[in-house]
Amino acid sequence: MPEQSKPSITDPKLEPIEQLEAILSTSDNHKLESFVYEIPSGEMARTISLLDEEDQKSLLTRLPADAAAWIVEELSHQQAADIIEELHPDDAADIIDELPSDEQADIIGELDDDDAEAIIEKMEPEEAEDVRLLSKYDSDTAGGLMVTEFLTFLGDTTVGDMADNIRQNAEEYHEYDVQYLYVVNPQEELLGVVRMRDMVMCRPEVKVKDIMMSSPKFVHVNDHLDFLEDFFDAIFFNAVPVLDEQNKMVGVLKRADMEEALGDRSERQLLRLGGIIAGDEMRTMPTFPRAARRLAFLGPNIFLNLIAAGVLIYYQNTISQIVALVVFMPMISDMCGCSGNQAVAVSMRELALGLVRPTDIWRTVIKEAAVGIINGLILGILIGLLAWGVGSFDLGPLQGQPNIAPMLGLVVALAFFFNCIIAVIIGGTVPLVLKGLKMDPAMASGPILTTITDVCGFALIFGLATWLIIP
Amino acid sequence: MPEQSKPSITDPKLEPIEQLEAILSTSDNHKLESFVYEIPSGEMARTISLLDEEDQKSLLTRLPADAAAWIVEELSHQQAADIIEELHPDDAADIIDELPSDEQADIIGELDDDDAEAIIEKMEPEEAEDVRLLSKYDSDTAGGLMVTEFLTFLGDTTVGDMADNIRQNAEEYHEYDVQYLYVVNPQEELLGVVRMRDMVMCRPEVKVKDIMMSSPKFVHVNDHLDFLEDFFDAIFFNAVPVLDEQNKMVGVLKRADMEEALGDRSERQLLRLGGIIAGDEMRTMPTFPRAARRLAFLGPNIFLNLIAAGVLIYYQNTISQIVALVVFMPMISDMCGCSGNQAVAVSMRELALGLVRPTDIWRTVIKEAAVGIINGLILGILIGLLAWGVGSFDLGPLQGQPNIAPMLGLVVALAFFFNCIIAVIIGGTVPLVLKGLKMDPAMASGPILTTITDVCGFALIFGLATWLIIP
Known part of the structure; x- marks a missing residue:
């Protein structure tokens, strides 16, 4: 060696x-x-x-x-x-x-x-x-999240026999941190739950059916994570029995595993917002599948971008006459996109917290429009003043036209103002609409928002310029 | 009524x-x-x-x-x-x-x-x-996450006396789902842990110190969520005792509460990616504070955007001569921003899973560059062909220059190719750098990435055009 x-x-x-x-x-x-x-x-x-x-x-x-x-x-x-x-x-x-x-x-x-x-x-x-x-079972359901290690006893078993059984199988049960024992009938249907703590207080000859909590809480294998979250919110237990379609007990769902699944879901959403389909790329994977997976998301984006490109082609004549406006295109596109994304984030969170529903669109529009008007006004005036400044020192082909610099400022300010309002309204409502359509709001909200804010932003700035400035 | x-x-x-x-x-x-x-x-x-x-x-x-x-x-x-x-x-x-x-x-x-x-x-x-x-205690530490409801006994207590105590306080303990009992000395220092299940197997006269697990696992009040996640990964228990600076037992941290805190953190990150500082806006809040909070993030963005605007002002002369290129600005800016965001998302996830560290920058650059070259090539050629097509039907002031349409395509393709590589490298590494600087990668990665891809994208497209097309 x-x-x-x-x-x-x-x-x-x-x-x-x-x-x-x-x-x-x-x-x-x-x-x-x-x-x-x-x-x-x-x-x-x-x-x-x-x-x-x-x-x-x-x-x-x-x-x-x-x-x-x-x-x-x-x-x-x-x-x-x-x-x-x-x-x-x-x-x-x-x-x-x-x-x-x-x-x-x-x-x-x-x-x-x-x-x-x-x-x-x-x-x-x-x-x-x-x-x-x-x-x-789907990994987002009780069936997919449960463990199948649990202890069942018939109702006539005595506490002493249960304790013997637990002792004999101590090694096997070691890792499963048993906290509840389940009482079933011979058809494996759930009759009750015994807490370890209740066993502690009993004489060995007592039968478990006399100390069990009867009509226990349970969930079904196909209950979805959203339901399970609410379910655990409303109870104090750390684990609940899971029943199959025939009401036979098949597993135990622990609160910690449910919380872990919720956390994983938020993390997948985080990744999906970034546009990785399936949300599970790791850099240890081979290069080509990684590239292909990302392309699958970028490809359709080209077509969305073509719409914005179309608007620019339509206004090519205006653009060539007022090149100074081109300087403000990215500002309007980025800042309004950003405003819209803030609204997307708030809607995503309120959906997660159960504070809004897909039908709450009108309320969301009003709440977002209020914020959009304030921020559109403040930032619009700021950006408009910048445009006025730029117009003052470089007018391009329009040099000599009276009031061209303040008009440039006005066009940019108005375009920003209206586009900002559009962006927050779209950003706030698109996640609700997608959720209502049973689509994934995390993945699709971003591209839809960006396309709409770009199209509206460019149409506004060059449309207003054509109307207000071009002689 | x-x-x-x-x-x-x-x-x-x-x-x-x-x-x-x-x-x-x-x-x-x-x-x-x-x-x-x-x-x-x-x-x-x-x-x-x-x-x-x-x-x-x-x-x-x-x-x-x-x-x-x-x-x-x-x-x-x-x-x-x-x-x-x-x-x-x-x-x-x-x-x-x-x-x-x-x-x-x-x-x-x-x-x-x-x-x-x-x-x-x-x-x-x-x-x-x-x-x-x-x-x-900070809400991201064991001290902030623990519950203070737990049961302690001195080592000489008998199992029978413990059971009596539990029975007498059954109502008070009802909601806390007690699963472990803690054995301490008179100074409240932790000596051992007794599982309910071990009590079940004992005669009442046995002393708890004889059935406790001695040298039990524990955490300290100031242990951070990241540490706690790893800690629970490595053990099977559903709850651990929490000790203060003097090694006195002050609480119990449950696995489910730790998992819940992890989930909450992912959700806050999701919101922060959208740029809501403090990450807790709800639409039921009054309008002005909501607007102000969002502005606090949008304001600094104006200055980042000014850098991109500066590049465009610098190239104003080129722009006015080749207006057709303006049509491809948003495409290069959006699609490269999007590619970069994919890389951001992968890095955020790998940071969360502990697969990368802030020092792994070089490895990340190589892995991302490989994907950037492939996707930059494929999408660059596609977008270049589109530009060739647009150039063929509307040439603007350059009409009549030989080969202008294919040159336009070449410029757009090259600009996209290089900018895509830059975007994924920046996107992949910025979260690591921010994490290394103890800053929040979720909040700052997006704006930094967008600014760099815009600046580089515009500089590439108009720089290449000035060099290759302008006579």
């Missing part, structure tokens, strides 16, 4: 990636395993993404399945899936067997159907069944 | 807001209370926001404190604070007394210091102390 490939594991001067690569270049699997547990949780995703594909593969196959699963849990589902699908299905299945059921389903959901099936076939039968169950 | 103000409470044709207004116009407080509990959780925030200020005030003062607290819990902290600060401090204190400690601190944190102090003084002494404790 060459000398330079043997740095100390704990050398604080080396980054985790450097140390990991050094250890991977040896054949010391024991050292590899202990080092993996030393990588700080916040460094894991980046460290793994910096390894080349071969090293990622060799890392996960050389480690015992539970250590490999430890790594996989620290990665985003997509990053995990990208690495898992390169492994042999046997190795992949061993690692996935070690994950909690909701993570299993999330990662397998990111794989191609063929890869997924190959791995599920190699998994332990019980785990495989859970994955098949969970992957039937 | 006039006839029309007495619709049935359960009239399904009326919106909750209409029914609520009708009931408020009567003096039937009992009906008011029972109706409030009927409002679906998802409708509450909007319904309350639609009431005028007087009705909001009268609603909360006419209801018993626990029913009023029920409403307040359904509102965002800021909406709640806006209404609470209009109430008499006595009424406000009664309502806030009914909320869980973390909600109390969050709402009071939104109030002016004077209003907050007036309310805290009227609260129950114990609750007031908790609020003062929690509001000492």
